[in-house]
Amino acid sequence: KQEVTQIPAALSVPEGENLVLNCSFTDSAIYNLQWFRQDPGKGLTSLLLIQSSQREQTSGRLNASLDKSSGRSTLYIAASQPGDSATYLCAANTNAGKSTFGDGTTLTVKP
Amino acid sequence: SAVISQKPSRDICQRGTSLTIQCQVDSQVTMMFWYRQQPGQSLTLIATANQGSEATYESGFVIDKFPISRPNLTFSTLTVSNMSPEDSSIYLCSVPEGANEQFFGPGTRLTVL
Numbered sequence: 150k151q152e153v154t155q156i157p158a159a160l161s162v163p164e165g166e167n168l169v170l171n172c173s174f175t176d177s178a179i180y181n182l183q184w185f186r187q188d189p190g191k192g193l194t195s196l197l198l199i200q201s202s203q204r205e206q207t208s209g210r211l212n213a214s215l216d217k218s219s220g221r222s223t224l225y226i227a228a229s230q231p232g233d234s235a236t237y238l239c240a241a242n243t244n245a246g247k248s249t250f251g252d253g254t255t256l257t258v259k260p
Numbered sequence: 261s262a263v264i265s266q267k268p269s270r271d272i273c274q275r276g277t278s279l280t281i282q283c284q285v286d287s288q289v290t291m292m293f294w295y296r297q298q299p300g301q302s303l304t305l306i307a308t309a310n311q312g313s314e315a316t317y318e319s320g321f322v323i324d325k326f327p328i329s330r331p332n333l334t335f336s337t338l339t340v341s342n343m344s345p346e347d348s349s350i351y352l353c354s355v356p357e358g359a360n361e362q363f364f365g366p367g368t369r370l371t372v373l
Binding site: 180181183185190191192193195198200238240242243244245246247248249250251252253 | 261291293295301302303304305308350352354356359360361362363364365366367369
């Protein structure tokens with residue numbers, strides 16, 4: 150059974166800092182890995198999708214990497230802003246479309 | 261990406277009653293999923309809503325408690341039956357697109373008193 154772990158559970162940084170969020174998964178037989186953002190009381194917004202054959206994906210200030218063999222992914226956020234404050238979730242997806250989620254990292258960026 | 265809507269966006273219900281949540285997608289999709297997010301926790305898959313057949317439930321979830329309908333390729337409902345305070349959660353539907361990228365509806369926030 151797939152298990153996904155995210156570290157740290159919470160992170161508080163001053164505005165402008167670069168930061169890294171970590172995600173690990175126990176079963177390397179994933180189809181892809183996806184990073185989401187969730188604002189309090191809201192649904193999920195997809196940030197980046199990395200296919201199992203890929204090493205990284207970039208979107209603006211976000212860069213996600215995937216090391217499938219070691220069961221790890223990282224989300225790098227450059228030059229953080231207060232608007233980046235949210236909970237970030239990673240999900241390991243199967244080819245059947247099912248997702249196993251980590252517990253998330255709650256990020257606070259202080260002005 | 262598909263546009264996914266859910267109704268209601270939130271509700272407060274009494275113990276022992278049932279609530280039906282609707283999920284509408286603006287395009288035909290083969291697969292739809294229902295997730296639960298309990299307070300302070302991550303998302304857990306409840307079931308896969310299959311068009312034209314019974315839903316497929318994950319371990320720990322049963323049809324009597326969470327009956328699901330999928331009458332066509334754009335619509336699904338999830339009913340939370342005989343509710344208790346432990347059912348207070350956000351319920352989300354999702355659809356995969358393209359290379360199995362998951363997209364989620366805005367969620368239904370349920371509070372059971």
